[in-house]
Amino acid sequence: FPTQYTEEEARKLGVVGWVKNTSQGTVTGQVQGPEDKVNAMKSWLSKVGSPSSRIDRTNFSNEKEISKLDFSGFSTRY
8 A cells, every 4th residue: 555654644643664555455664652552553554554455364483672773764665
């Protein structure tokens, strides 16, 4: 789905990272930030998404606590 909505939501929530559409028609990415904000982003990705998206399944993996953020903003990768 259009990644611009994901970027907007991430910026609104204050999380950093990236998102990318895959050739399989899925979306992959990485999100970092305070736990409550990351959880809010995960909820949005699972339930809302962009207006034209259909969410069949979400899979979150490699969750861990980090001491500092690896990204300064949220971007789309191609």
